[in-house]
Amino acid sequence: DADVTQTPRNRITKTGKRIMLECSQTKGHDRMYWYRQDPGLGLRLIYYSFDVKDINKGEISDGYSVSRQAQAKFSLSLESAIPNQTALYFCATSDYRDSGYTFGSGTRLTVV
Amino acid sequence: AQTVTQSQPEMSVQEAETVTLSCTYDTSESDYYLFWYKQPPSRQMILVIRQEAYKQQNATENRFSVNFQKAAKSFSLKISDSQLGDAAMYFCAYRRGAAGNKLTFGGGTRVLVKP
Numbered sequence: 001d002a003d004v005t006q007t008p009r010n011r012i013t014k015t016g017k018r019i020m021l022e023c024s025q026t027k028g029h030d031r032m033y034w035y036r037q038d039p040g041l042g043l044r045l046i047y048y049s050f051d052v053k054d055i056n057k058g059e060i061s062d063g064y065s066v067s068r069q070a071q072a073k074f075s076l077s078l079e080s081a082i083p084n085q086t087a088l089y090f091c092a093t094s095d096y097r098d099s100g101y102t103f104g105s106g107t108r109l110t111v112v
Numbered sequence: 113a114q115t116v117t118q119s120q121p122e123m124s125v126q127e128a129e130t131v132t133l134s135c136t137y138d139t140s141e142s143d144y145y146l147f148w149y150k151q152p153p154s155r156q157m158i159l160v161i162r163q164e165a166y167k168q169q170n171a172t173e174n175r176f177s178v179n180f181q182k183a184a185k186s187f188s189l190k191i192s193d194s195q196l197g198d199a200a201m202y203f204c205a206y207r208r209g210a211a212g213n214k215l216t217f218g219g220g221t222r223v224l225v226k227p
Contacts, residue, residue, distance in 0.1 A: 033214060040121065042203055042217035058214070059113075090157065092215075101215065103157035 001021075003027045006091050006104035013081050013111055021107050022077045023091030029102070030095050032074040034058075034066060037088040037106070049074055081111040114139045116206050118218035125194045126226050132179075133189045133221045135204030143209040146180070146187045151201040151220075160202070163187065191223070199225040 004025045013019050023032065031050050035043040045058030047066040055066060063085060065077045078085055091104040115138045125131035137146070148160040163171045163180050170178050175195075179188045191198055204218040 035217075040219050042116075042118075042219040043215075044217070045214055048214050087204075088155065100159060101157075104156040108155075 004093055004102050004104040006089075006107050007063065008107060009105065010108045011110070013109070015111055016084055017060075017081050017110070019078045019081055021089055021109070023074045023104055024078070025072050025091075025093045025102070027093050027102055028071075028095075029093035030071060032068065033094075034064075034074070034076045035090040035091040035092060036060065037090060043090060046076065054093055078109075078111075081109075083093060083111045085109065086111045114141075114208065114216050115204075115207050116204055116216050116218035118204055120221045121219075122222040122224065124224045124226060125191070125198075127194055127196060129194055130190060131194055131223060132192075133202055133204075133219055133223070135176045135187045135189070137185050137187065137204070137206050139185070139206065139208070141208050145207045145209075146178075147205040147207070147215070148178070148187075148189045149203045149205060149217075151203065152197075152199070157203075159179075161189070164165070194223075194225050196225050196227060199223055206213050 007022045032057040034046040037043045044060050046064050049055050049068045052068050067075050089107045094101045117136045129186050144165045146163045150158045161171050161173045161176050175192045177190050201220045203220045205215045207213050
């Protein structure tokens with residue numbers, strides 16, 4: 001099994017729908033991140049969490065919310081999806097011991 | 113805020129030749145780390161190489177090496193003896209100081225390898 005698992009892998013949804021992207025990890029890392037990838041813009045940080053009780057906004061948090069249900073689980077929600085939220089979304093983990101970052105395989109979300 | 117800029121949207125290289133990808137960054141910090149990540153069509157993010165700012169020696173990993181120019185805030189990646197499997201998106205990334213901090217990415221460079 002992958003160290004960082006994202007579900008779903010691909011998703012098409014309609015404008016205005018609520019959608020949740022899920023991320024779970026078996027790395028034992030305390031820090032988790034949600035990034036969004038768009039062509040030419042690279043990966044931009046949406047939200048990050050340094051532990052279960054610590055949630056922080058990234059540079060592009062508008063229109064998104066997150067929940068850290070446990071150390072191993074970090075979900076991203078789009079309350080009312082819009083077409084410009086069409087992108088590739090990555091979950092990542094890291095820890096204070098500098099063992100590196102581990103990325104999930106991404107969720108490609110299309111909002112029509 | 114820190115920014116990372118990759119000025120080359122796409123680079124093409126002949127198999128077995130060398131290609132250099134550019135990256136510049138802006139920071140007022142003295143303690144930071146720089147990374148190059150590879151993203152093949154599988155979408156996986158793969159760490160290629162990392163450089164600690166306090167180290168003057170340029171990092172090397174097999175056919176991949178960097179040219180780290182701290183004063184110029186430049187961090188280029190050289191891929192030697194290019195192989196078809198090197199074809200991918202490459203992202204430069206910055207991390208401020210302490211382990212576990214968030215990464216800031218550049219816009220990416222697509223590398224095409226011609227047989």
